[in-house]
Amino acid sequence: MPELRITITHKVGLHARPASLFVQTANKFPCSVKVKNLTADGQFVDAKSIIMVLTLGVMKDHEILIEADGADADSAITALKTLIEGNFGEA
Amino acid sequence: MPEMKLLGIPASDGIAIGPIFCYIPADLTIPVCPPGTVEAEMDRFEAARGQARTELQGLYESVHIRAGAEEAAIFEAHQVMLVDPTLEAKVREGVELGWTAEQALAKAIEELAAMLAGMGDELFAARSLDVKDVGRRLLRILLGLPDTALDAVTEPSIIVAEDLTPSDTARLDPQLTLGFITEQGGLTSHSAILARTLGLPAIVGMGDGLLEKVSSERSTVMDGRTGELIVSPKDETIARYKEVKQQRESHLKILRDAAEKDAHTANGRRVEVAANIGEVETARTAMENGAEGVGLLRTEFLYLEDTVPPNEEKQYAAYRAILEVMGQRPVIFRTLDIGGDKPPTYLPFPQEMNPFLGWRAIRISLAEPELFQTQLRAILRAALGHRGLIMFPMISDLDELRRAREVVERVKADLTRDSIPFAADVPVGIMVETPAAAVLVDVLAEASDFFSLGTNDLTQYTMAVDRGNSKVAGLFQPLHPSVLRLIKQTIDAAHSCSKWVGMCGELAGMPKAIPILLGLGLDEFSMSARAIPEAKHLIGALTDARAQQIAREVMSMSTAAEIERYMMEVLAKI
Numbered sequence: 272m273p274e275l276r277i278t279i280t281h282k283v284g285l286h287a288r289p290a291s292l293f294v295q296t297a298n299k300f301p302c303s304v305k306v307k308n309l310t311a312d313g314q315f316v317d318a319k320s321i322i323m324v325l326t327l328g329v330m331k332d333h334e335i336l337i338e339a340d341g342a343d344a345d346s347a348i349t350a351l352k353t354l355i356e357g358n359f360g361e362a
Numbered sequence: 363m364p365e366m367k368l369l370g371i372p373a374s375d376g377i378a379i380g381p382i383f384c385y386i387p388a389d390l391t392i393p394v395c396p397p398g399t400v401e402a403e404m405d406r407f408e409a410a411r412g413q414a415r416t417e418l419q420g421l422y423e424s425v426h427i428r429a430g431a432e433e434a435a436i437f438e439a440h441q442v443m444l445v446d447p448t449l450e451a452k453v454r455e456g457v458e459l460g461w462t463a464e465q466a467l468a469k470a471i472e473e474l475a476a477m478l479a480g481m482g483d484e485l486f487a488a489r490s491l492d493v494k495d496v497g498r499r500l501l502r503i504l505l506g507l508p509d510t511a512l513d514a515v516t517e518p519s520i521i522v523a524e525d526l527t528p529s530d531t532a533r534l535d536p537q538l539t540l541g542f543i544t545e546q547g548g549l550t551s552h553s554a555i556l557a558r559t560l561g562l563p564a565i566v567g568m569g570d571g572l573l574e575k576v577s578s579e580r581s582t583v584m585d586g587r588t589g590e591l592i593v594s595p596k597d598e599t600i601a602r603y604k605e606v607k608q609q610r611e612s613h614l615k616i617l618r619d620a621a622e623k624d625a626h627t628a629n630g631r632r633v634e635v636a637a638n639i640g641e642v643e644t645a646r647t648a649m650e651n652g653a654e655g656v657g658l659l660r661t662e663f664l665y666l667e668d669t670v671p672p673n674e675e676k677q678y679a680a681y682r683a684i685l686e687v688m689g690q691r692p693v694i695f696r697t698l699d700i701g702g703d704k705p706p707t708y709l710p711f712p713q714e715m716n717p718f719l720g721w722r723a724i725r726i727s728l729a730e731p732e733l734f735q736t737q738l739r740a741i742l743r744a745a746l747g748h749r750g751l752i753m754f755p756m757i758s759d760l761d762e763l764r765r766a767r768e769v770v771e772r773v774k775a776d777l778t779r780d781s782i783p784f785a786a787d788v789p790v791g792i793m794v795e796t797p798a799a800a801v802l803v804d805v806l807a808e809a810s811d812f813f814s815l816g817t818n819d820l821t822q823y824t825m826a827v828d829r830g831n832s833k834v835a836g837l838f839q840p841l842h843p844s845v846l847r848l849i850k851q852t853i854d855a856a857h858s859c860s861k862w863v864g865m866c867g868e869l870a871g872m873p874k875a876i877p878i879l880l881g882l883g884l885d886e887f888s889m890s891a892r893a894i895p896e897a898k899h900l901i902g903a904l905t906d907a908r909a910q911q912i913a914r915e916v917m918s919m920s921t922a923a924e925i926e927r928y929m930m931e932v933l934a935k936i
Contacts, residue, residue: 286485287669288435291442298445320448321439322474322493328486 285329302341372589373554376563378541383519471497548835617895621652655692657888658866677740723756745785758798795819800848807859817867839922881913
């Protein structure tokens with residue numbers, strides 16, 4: 272099962288536009304995608320649910336863990352990695 | 363139905379004739395009725411989501427065109443929430459327990475909103491409001507109720523509401539709004555100020571029960587000068603008001619011609635008439651109305667539109683755009699003036715019993731040096747080649763003012779060290795809006811290059827009255843002898859220290875106050891752009907000797923009512 276540990280560097284964290292983009296990206300793939308906030312030591316939640324992703328309270332410099340399971344799981348992880356590393360499309 | 367006349371507080375001049383649009387947030391009480399099958403209820407939920415998606419897309423597009431991508435983003439976020447799988451799962455759970463889609467949805471929204479509301483970080487907690495907003499939209503659709511939000515206005519109408527919040531008014535379409543009337547609110551409430559900025563007639567403080575009285579009126583007449591609303595007007599009433607409307611508009615044309623010239627009293631003393639503005643569009647309106655400068659640039663608009671404070675470059679670009687519209691005319695930048703009544707999401711605001719007596723304006727700037735320095739850097743850089751001035755809000759003490767000036771000097775030193783070009787000769791002044799500042803002008807003059815009277819807050823703090831509270835709004839009297847004494851004291855003390863005094867409160871643009879202020883020696887009048895032509899016309903009709911005589915007369919009076927009566931007589935003769 273592919274997984275990814277990554278730090279969110281965007282200034283607002285997983286909130287507002289970055290949170291929307293994160294969830295919209297996860298929803299593009301048929302596999303299940305889960306995410307948890309390692310910095311806040313929380314539970315895994317459904318990465319396709321904007322409300323649940325918001326409840327993680329991921330702020331700037333928090334580290335998250337993403338797990339994907341099922342069809343296209345590798346592609347889902349790659350797409351999320353690209354999104355986060357590209358600072359959600361902002362310079 | 364016979365013709366009926368209702369009276370409120372006149373808030374913005376102008377006549378409007380047209381149908382009423384009642385803005386009533388829908389009552390979303392869920393009726394008790396037996397549920398359909400699980401699949402039938404889920405189908406209803408699915409259909410409601412489809413309609414909500416269409417509505418939100420429509421809102422997104424219309425706000426995008428009107429106000430830009432940033433303002434519209436919220437409706438995009440709502441669409442993402444709409445398809446949230448957790449929301450769907452929770453609704454299904456409820457429906458499987460034998461509830462209707464409405465009941466299941468209400469429960470799900472309540473749980474999810476509570477989950478967010480309970481988060482420690484305020485920024486995240488605030489998103490519970492969005493969940494509730496999406497929930498209300500879905501529930502409204504499930505209950506088969508129409509979208510009564512302001513976006514549902516389809517023909518030019520007079521908008522009637524209990525009250526209008528800033529986010530409501532942001533969604534008003536100026537093309538479809540003939541005027542507005544609110545049950546609550548006072549002269550300086552957000553909606554009243556916005557009406558004057560847009561040049562729309564407005565009446566506020568009409569009192570409870572207005573909505574029921576006028577809800578289905580197809581034809582009404584409102585007069586924003588007198589505060590009158592005429593329901594079911596006779597044909598001759600409509601004809602009469604149409605004529606008055608036309609007369610006023612042609613009078614306005616004469617005033618606009620006067621606005622093109624610089625203001626002088628009848629005996630030739632130069633007086634500056636400037637505008638109070640926010641964004642760059644309002645700078646253009648100011649120029650169209652003959653502003654000779656900007657007496658108050660409210661910089662808050664940059665701070666309240668986003669979830670993060672505006673960076674230096676964003677501020678620099680916004681300030682530069684305004685300065686370029688104003689050319690070589692002076693522009694007074696008031697540094698950040700916010701408080702707990704309209705907190706931005708990124709500042710940790712304490713729970714305050716009295717936000718107007720709390721952590722606000724310069725008190726925040728001094729406590730948040732990074733925020734303050736960023737703004738000062740942007741102003742000093744933007745002012746290069748233009749005439750920028752800096753003004754601190756809500757100063758009540760010399761030490762506060764000295765500390766603020768030290769920050770300005772530090773910022774200048776940083777810019778010099780980094781070889782970044784900036785305007786080195788920017789005058790720095792203060793707003794006189796606390797009684798403390800008004801009685802200490804001679805002391806504050808040591809560190810202030812100029813003064814500007816903020817009469818809205820000065821009246822509020824002097825009379826100890828919340829101007830937005832309709833139960834006490836009657837006590838909000840800017841022409842009260844106590845306020846006028848503080849104004850006179852401020853002008854006299856500043857002049858004896860060779861400093862000039864302006865005024866950027868609502869009072870500066872009121873015809874009934876202008877002769878008094880002129881007589882007291884006020885040097886600069888700054889007001890809503892639309893009030894400028896009339897103000898210039900009035901100043902040009904008065905000699906200094908006549909104005910001084912009026913001011914002396916007024917200063918000997920005991921009550922605001924007496925002063926108002928006297929000024930009405932004075933104005934009738936000009």
